[in-house]
Amino acid sequence: MMSTTLNMETTAQELSKAFMASYPLKSARHLERMEAAEAAGLLEIQPIHVVAGVWKYLPPGTTDAIFSQLDEQTASNLIAFLDSHLAIALLGRLEDDKRVHLLSRLKESQPSLVSEYQDLLRFPPDSAARMMTTKVQAFSADLTVADALAILRRNPGTAQDVLYLLDNHQQLVGEVPLADLVSAQPASGLATISQPVRTTLEALDDKELVTEKFEGYRTRAIPVLDTQGQLVGSIGYFEVYQSTKEDLASDMQTMVGVSKEEKALSSSWFAVTRRLPWLQINLLTAFAAAAVVGAFEGLIAEVTALAILLPVAAGQSGNAGAQALAVTMRGLTLREITTRHWNRVLLKEILAGALNGVAIALTCAVGVYLWSESVGLALVIALAMVLSLIIACGAGALVPIMLKRLGLDPAQSSSIVLTTITDIAGFMSFLGIAMLLSDMLPKG
């Protein structure tokens, strides 16, 4: 009995080994759905090149969870085996003491790799250096096409889409896409078929510049140079894709005052420290809105129906403003508009606000009349809707454009500025018009 169980387990292990080696992508999808500890257990029995093959198909959240469950031996083997930018990303997200421990363990067998990683980890998290792979293929510009092909044939499986050419001082002087290499005459010099390097990045350059250059030049990979102008790595299209996707997904966060660093499974304490400042600022703006309501205290005491309709007044202008903001932000993000289009966007939004305002005013007036049987109250809410939606839509368009013009990040601050404006516009127009038409309102 005992030995049957053992045999069955061994067979299961053999099967899982064969499956992971042959279907790394499918394996990754299975592992993603498992508990981290179980996934780690399955990976530990694989040869390390199989683990690395599966690893690159796992999403970042899952890799962190599984990595923390791996035994030390597998963890340090994996770090040594992964492509540098993946290893660095993983190390960068580890807690400090775990990282130090892991690297000191790895140092015994791989001292030069550890010192390379330590150098890379010194770069800021948002720098080009942290996104690059250090595996680049560079050739001396003196070689011929035939030389290069011979070298590539001696090292099958290592070729990348673009070869870089260095002069005798190891400076980058050109690039040869493989597409050009294969169509060139074998006797030609690499230098004669090379293209000038279209663009380069420096190791310390910011992530945003990486995205900008990728979008501008659309190349598969951008070479990265150190401060001496020596080639140290390259950033491929997939790293830019992931980083842009992360940035845009976290724009939703910064718009409501959550830091980009917070993830869905960050600790509650981390969430509190990052969100609280914005909530406190927002409290100030809420008090400002309350002050507007307070200015009309006498009227509200007389006409309590006004208090009941306050949520409607602020809610609709807040929503209409958020809609205008979202469309304008998307335009700026995708460069469909620039700040110099402000007048066209403003005109569009004011007109949209007026039309939507009239439509909402009608529904709202009917609803309020049916509830209160007061023509005056229905008239007040209708007029307030038109006025506050015009202001809200106009502000939704102008706020992000003005912030951008001032050099600020509209994704960072536009939401708080806009909410303040729409709250105050909503209350002011509703209570202000009520004050003007107070003779028509039902008292008590």
Next chain:
Amino acid sequence: MMSTTLNMETTAQELSKAFMASYPLKSARHLERMEAAEAAGLLEIQPIHVVAGVWKYLPPGTTDAIFSQLDEQTASNLIAFLDSHLAIALLGRLEDDKRVHLLSRLKESQPSLVSEYQDLLRFPPDSAARMMTTKVQAFSADLTVADALAILRRNPGTAQDVLYLLDNHQQLVGEVPLADLVSAQPASGLATISQPVRTTLEALDDKELVTEKFEGYRTRAIPVLDTQGQLVGSIGYFEVYQSTKEDLASDMQTMVGVSKEEKALSSSWFAVTRRLPWLQINLLTAFAAAAVVGAFEGLIAEVTALAILLPVAAGQSGNAGAQALAVTMRGLTLREITTRHWNRVLLKEILAGALNGVAIALTCAVGVYLWSESVGLALVIALAMVLSLIIACGAGALVPIMLKRLGLDPAQSSSIVLTTITDIAGFMSFLGIAMLLSDMLPKG
């Protein structure tokens, strides 16, 4: 005088021709900053291959604006010269009558191209067919490495990163990355060095599946097959990059009830038709919130200070909820979490809500006490903050996860569901606690 002006103009034109031909990217950045009519004028005097060279570096909003200003001759030449997916994208965004006119004009000189474009335009805007380029390099699987290299050498400048292999029935049977081709022995058959095609798409597949496959396989290009399994095109990394970026930027829109199709410079009428339904639905939820306030009308008539503080109660819970929603949405978007993490995310958010609630309660209580000099009112708002922030944060985490679990798009509907919950939670906890502690409140 006359002739000097003429000469100067000609020289300026010559200069601009030389500049655009040599620096397509820089030229694109200049054109982007000009008025569309002026940019069109500069492009019309260029040879068409130079226009096409610059064109691919222009962002979509700018291309549409400039294209509408080009003279007919240049416009139809450009459509004929551009890469198919760029031409189709441009044609797809034209008004119907303009597109028909342009294609019928082009049909005289290029009948087969026009019928290809008309076929492609029949595919839905969000399909793989509309993202693909029809320029793919396919070879018979019978050829040798040396044959393929010889063909590529005869057609310099056409090579792509991946070659596709077809069998004698024109079915796709494998792919050969150039990287493998260059490192292979010339006498080997292409079939022996080819890899199985890792993944394919069908022409009618949805954009979301394109993104999913690109993220899963990370290949530079994914081949697209028609319903007979014949290779009709391929989708490159840059097209996926742009489409994902557009999708994420428009997620911000759908969250507040704006359709993905609306752009910053869409017409006001378009904006109204797309935004109004959501504003009307939202009016219903605002009335629901108003009903909650209405249930406490008697208390508010007695204690008008409560009406003044309503914006604070709803504003803070709305913000805290939006923060939790943004973080959870980002986690789902980047696959850092799946729906089965609901309990961990919920726990985190409830704890964060409680801690932030206590902190906000303290500031709020101090502010309200200084203003009202009522301990009771300060106590009511403080207790309400803690309770409503816990509910808001919990709901911000649960709503998108539940919507996703139900197969709905959380980016589409989570914001409206959440606002309803946070508004009602904010008013209920504030006015409910006020009712319980009404003996402690200042009357009048």
